[in-house]
Amino acid sequence: GAGVSQTPSNKVTEKGKYVELRCDPISGHTALYWYRQSLGQGPEFLIYFQGTGAADDSGLPNDRFFAVRPEGSVSTLKIQRTERGDSAVYLCASSFNMNTEAFFGQGTRLTVV
């Protein structure tokens, strides 16, 4: 596609439920990033993929968060046992490689009630 695509755009879930957020990067981009943005704050890094492997997952807040990129293209961010504090906009970005600028998707707004 022309840009980074994220689905769904909005997700409301109940506390304790499991959610999956999807990211389709720009075709040909080998690097993929997940960030989380709370209201009034800048994005915070979660995880970075180079190809299929998670090269840096140091930003994942705890073991309820997990992300995969099995074929080196689409990525899924998975959150288990969601908590109200997980409510935020989850942003995905991709870049041609780790030395070029990253392009962001529109984000998925997650609300845990």
Next chain:
Amino acid sequence: SQELEQSPQSLIVQEGKNLTINCTSSKTLYGLYWYKQKYGEGLIFLMMLQKGGEEKSHEKITAKLDEKKQQSSLHITASQPSHAGIYLCGADFRGANSKLTFGKGITLSVRP
């Protein structure tokens, strides 16, 4: 992030006026990225600066990185309503674009 401070926190200018916003790091940067965000939307890439003293321009926006690579400024000439939004700077502290640390952003409003 306290590693990266943006100032001012918000700014209201009259259409046609020039303005400058700043991004200051507590550590030397390998790279500095400027993005713009409209409320509820993703980030739009503006410019990337990697060398001390570097300056880049695109249309009416000019970004500079100081020689020490700890401070960047973004200057908008003859502001327009389309320039309104949140301006975020993102810092590369590691020498690879793999993990950016962002500031809180500066909200710019342009009065017609």
